[in-house]
Amino acid sequence: MGKDNYYNWRFFAVLTILVFASPLSVLGQKRCSTMEYEAYRRNQNPKMETSKIFENWLVKRIAHKKFTTPGAKTSAAVVTIPVVVHVVHMGEPVGQGSNISDAQIISQIEVLNEDFRRLNSDASETLPVFAPVADDMEIEFTLAKQTPEGLPTDGIVRVLSDQSSYGLRDAIKLSNLSYWPAEDYLNIWVTTLGSSLLGFAQFPVSSLEGLEDASNNRLTDGLVMRYQSFGSNTKGTFPSLIAPYDRGRTATHEMGHFFGLRHIWGDGNCSQDDFCLDTPSSSSEHEGCNLARESCGQLSMVQNYMDYTDDVCMNLFTSDQKERMRTVLESSPRRQSLTTSSGAIDPSLVTDDLGVKSVINPSLSQCGTTFTPTIEVRNYGTNDITAARVNFSVNGVVVESIDVNLSLAPLDTDTLTFSTVNDINVGSNDILFEVIETNGIPDNNPANNTQSLTYIVNTERVTSINETFEIFPTDWIVVNADASTTWLLQSAPGISQNNKAMMIDYFGYEDALGEIDRLISPPLDFSNASSISLTFRYAYVNRNDQQDRLTVAMSTNCGSSFENIIFDEVGPTLATSDAQETAFVPEDKSHWKKISINLDDFAGAQDVRLAFDAQNGEGNNLYLDDVVLEMEQQYDTDISIKAVLSPAAISCNNTFVPGIQIENPGRLTVSNFTAQYSIDGVQQATVEALSLNPGEEMTVEFPEITLADGQFEFDFQIVNPSGQTDQNPENNQVIAFQSINNTTEEAPIREVFKNTDLENTGWQVVNPDRDKTWLITPAAGNGINNNAAYINGYDYETTGEEDWLVSPVLDFGGANEASLTFKFSYANVNNYNDLLKIRVSRDCGETFDDPIYVKQSVALGVTTSSQPWVPAAEEDWRSEFVNLDSYAGYEQVRLAFVFENQFGNNLYIDDIEFFLTSDRDFPVPETNSFVIYPNPVINDNFNASFNLANKEDIHLAIFDSKGQVVYERNLEKTLNQTYTLELPQLINGVYFVKTAGTSLNDVQKLLIQK
The missing domain is CATH 2.60.40.3080 (Immunoglobulin-like)
Structure with a gap:
């Protein structure tokens, strides 16, 4: 590929995305998507961009070190960072395509060492004006010398992939293919990248104030690099490398981000700095290699590794950039630990070294009291191992000690099985495996002799959860690895004054950054489930932008592992209300947020557990409440009413055919069944229906009926499937309500709700759950003695319900244009998402089109309030205009204001007017x-x-x-x-x-x- 097609590929703070296309389109796509990737990872902090949070912390940290002279050079101990390069390839021979050669990898490590130590051959080409601030970072890199198990390695891992390319959202996929602990190794994944990506790196984080959540994201920490820009053609011939990015400076740039550097133009303009005083301000990135370029009234530092210039042009980091990187190395946990990692040291192998490589059984938890302890051992020593003694302990007591004969050459593995355990305690158990002797003597390397875990046992499975935490649930399990602060029951007002909830005290949970406390549900049986839903509420406010985290995960092996993440929020994006510096206690409804998650993908699983993982960021208190997990179960014999097809809730038709949709959700064929219905308690008709196979649906129609105008209650039932009792009678009955009224008003129409009874207005209410619904109430601020239509959303506990306020029949038959105006008043309650929708029918209410107007709580709110909303002044009202041209010419139009409740606040509607024009800007005269x-x-x-x-x-x-x-x-x-x-x-x-x-x-x- 030619230079033009690669011209605008360049470096990214966390990610740069450019699009392959013609040269002109590539040039037109010149952008770095650092903020885009940050937004993807955290949905962005609405209070402060995470990059600014990082900068605020870093500036403070550097200030504490009293580096007050811009460009002043300092010396520090040279640190060595162990690197593991994961080559993710498509099966090509080594040295071809994405399966790059060892020599190409080594050439990149050499470039990193030269650039970070300012030993690069082009250092002498630094412009004289910038030479005084060019500096040695005193950071070196080496391919790892020992694996996480302590075995010799060349630091290169090759792994076959069946995915042709990777992108922005695939970092975790690469990590799942190959990963070494980020605390001890700098992971670099080299592969084929799509969307013209050159690579991306994860910012460092710290326990100190202000860093974003990357510290909790250890599995993706490192660099991801395109194989065509990893390595240097100045150190060999590597055909896969493509100019102008063929000298290894992409990795140098990304490594700068890994240690906390920003782009030198600050990802903004002349007023947006990179927080290094010795890098001149710039209005934007620079390309090519124009050494005379000026920006922001001064000569640009186009040779800086953190710009976008060609590889051949780059040749320096500055002293202030060094201070930033060295500060991160001293303060960021996973950067600091790299400097002391044994991964950079040649392993010291000894004789008679048998280690416990992994625990095969048991895993974290199970649903029974019987298991067979099983481990994998490895010969880590230099001589053969023929015998060993290994202990198995439960809760500090040795249950069994086995002497085994082995035949293990160095690096060989074997599986050891202990006697089956039949009576392990229900609840939490501490399991320990330990090598005691190797070849008849004490093992020569105790560091790898043990593996332990906390093993949790539950024996009973449930099919639903409705946990309000008013008392501590004895069938839930708390995993408290550090035996310190953990989940506990605590008073938590806000939902109600005497409410209680599970709480974890992150405000006072010190010296345990990153510690995870797990709250595990009892085992769940979804084997008969057809659909599953989970809801819960939580409350949290941030403090100092710390990175507390709440993750919800599902296990399908009874808690052995929790690999299915269904919810994950951290720090400011986890917050349900404004940050505060004092210990948080939820005091009103607005502090709580309700989460709803569909779990249908888990239908059929038998050994399911739900885990709420709280990870300590030393921020503020986190509360959890009202965990409800419900499922629709599958039975052998089960027939259900899926929907009422007729009557419609609102209609002009006095004569119609009642009908229902029937479904067989059971496992067995239903050979016959009886369908029947009544109106206002009076039995009407019975129909004997034919057979229905599992999963099939059918329509059942009853004889035609004629009703007078009015309101009616229909009770539809189905009974006797295959002549038997239905195993799931809950879905055999549906109540439907119908209002027949063909009173028509010729447009235009105005409704100001002077009548206090809705029935006298001609407007009708559709209230499926027979709970709170539309009323008329006094509402100040919109005229003297004003009334308005109103729904009490604040106290409406049935979330997801819709209540309809439906107009009289509107005759637009003679109109060519039509429109609607109305006023509304609503106060948003933080984190609740009520909706107002407008739907229109052309057939008198029999069917309604998709909503032509939708507003959610944030857009709907004229203000915010955590109290029940009552408008009090003119500014509490807003006016809306809705075009209805598509309904002009129709004679039986109905319009419905639909309120969807999500536990939010009260909504008021007033001054509804229908016009025979769609000109929203025509002058509206004064009244009369x-x-x-x-x-x-x-x-x-x-x-x-x-x-x-x-x-x-x-x-x-x-x-x-x-x-x-x-x-x-x-x-x-x-x-x-x-x-x-x-x-x-x-x-x-x-x-x-x-x-x-x-x-x-x-x-x-x-x-x-x-």
């Missing part, structure tokens, strides 16, 4: 008046807009200056219309427009100037 526009008239037509209190017939007449009538027209049923009057016969001059009706008697001057 009209306006003429444009005036003067410059062509053959003008508009007359009316705004009357009630519909009335208006007589409109136009007089010339002599008092003669030149035009007149009767405007029937006028309310809020705008009429366009075409009068080509009128010549220039002064005219008078007179309007007369029941409440209107007015004359206005009209000037025509064509």
